[in-house]
Amino acid sequence: MSLITATNKRGDSISFTNPLKLVKVDGLSGLAAENYYSESTKDGSTRIGTKLSNRDIEIQFQLRKMPGFNDLIIEDYKYQIYKVFNPKLNPIRLDITTKTGKRYYLYANVDTIPAFAPENPAYIECLIQFSCDDPYIYGADAQRVDIALWVGSFEFPLEIPSSGIEMGYRSPSLIVNVPNEGQVETGMIIRFKALGTVVNPSLINVNTYEEMKLNIILQGGDVLEVSTFTGNKYIKLIRNGVTHDALNTLVITSNFLQLDIGDNLFRYDADENLDNLEVDIQFRNILLGV
Numbered sequence: 001m002s003l004i005t006a007t008n009k010r011g012d013s014i015s016f017t018n019p020l021k022l023v024k025v026d027g028l029s030g031l032a033a034e035n036y037y038s039e040s041t042k043d044g045s046t047r048i049g050t051k052l053s054n055r056d057i058e059i060q061f062q063l064r065k066m067p068g069f070n071d072l073i074i075e076d077y078k079y080q081i082y083k084v085f086n087p088k089l090n091p092i093r094l095d096i097t098t099k100t101g102k103r104y105y106l107y108a109n110v111d112t113i114p115a116f117a118p119e120n121p122a123y124i125e126c127l128i129q130f131s132c133d134d135p136y137i138y139g140a141d142a143q144r145v146d147i148a149l150w151v152g153s154f155e156f157p158l159e160i161p162s163s164g165i166e167m168g169y170r171s172p173s174l175i176v177n178v179p180n181e182g183q184v185e186t187g188m189i190i191r192f193k194a195l196g197t198v199v200n201p202s203l204i205n206v207n208t209y210e211e212m213k214l215n216i217i218l219q220g221g222d223v224l225e226v227s228t229f230t231g232n233k234y235i236k237l238i239r240n241g242v243t244h245d246a247l248n249t250l251v252i253t254s255n256f257l258q259l260d261i262g263d264n265l266f267r268y269d270a271d272e273n274l275d276n277l278e279v280d281i282q283f284r285n286i287l288l289g290v
Helices: 071-084
Strands: 003-007 013-015 020-026 033-039 045-052 055-064 092-097 103-110 123-132 137-139 143-148 150-152 168-170 175-177 189-194 198-205 211-213 223-229 232-239 242-245 265-272 277-283
Touching (some): 013 071, 198 277
Antiparallel strands (some): 003 013, 033 045, 055 123, 103 123, 103 137, 175 265, 189 223, 198 265, 223 232
16 A cells, blocks of 8 residues: 555544554455355255455554654654544544555454554554454545536637527437446435426436336425435435435335446436436445455
8 A cells, every 4th residue: 555544533633654654454355255045955055145244454554763753752653543543433434545546445443452562773563453344445536427417518719600609508318327337336326406397307227127216396406315325325305505304205116226336327307397407426436455
């Protein structure tokens, strides 16, 4: 790793840069998995699912004694390390930058209070162990795909021909590909934005025929935000700057759509005034290891 920054839930943060030097980081690859099988009277068995185990991480680093360091400065660094890696402030967010500049993050629980080895003339070594109940590693940069939008075409310098000028045009395709370049299926944030009245907006997965449909009349300026993430599913209506719970607008036969690995084709629709609707999808790539 090029850089790791740790932040606890109080916002206390520390980066492993001089005088802190990373020696070894274990656990960002080699994640264990358990396969579950059902037995029958036939030979062998049938796999019914796979569960990823918790991720165990170990960070070994040195507090290097830079020129001019004295005992007070060393104690201050130790104090900050204990403050950030406090098990009572779990989970800790670990932001990772690789040598190629790619950025990821994950959440880890401190299992052992930082353990410092005996001092030597050049540095003090420390070891911290973590466990992650969420074993996934997330891309730091959110991905966004606009499915339906108006594209501006108004530019300067401006010359107005006798026939008039086009101020903008509607994105012509009702179907768009949302590529998930991660290694795991993921949820997403779907945002329906109304430019005028829109009746019952919906989004359909063209590959699976699954549909998410909302039974609601949107007014101009409304934003309907849908989260399909496991453990964080919600539907919110933002109207005139006020957020309302809108989970009850979900049509009972609907699905909280997911992004499969690779290409995902989606089609947007509405019962009335489709041209007043803009739709975008936001998500993060999820990795099994870096």
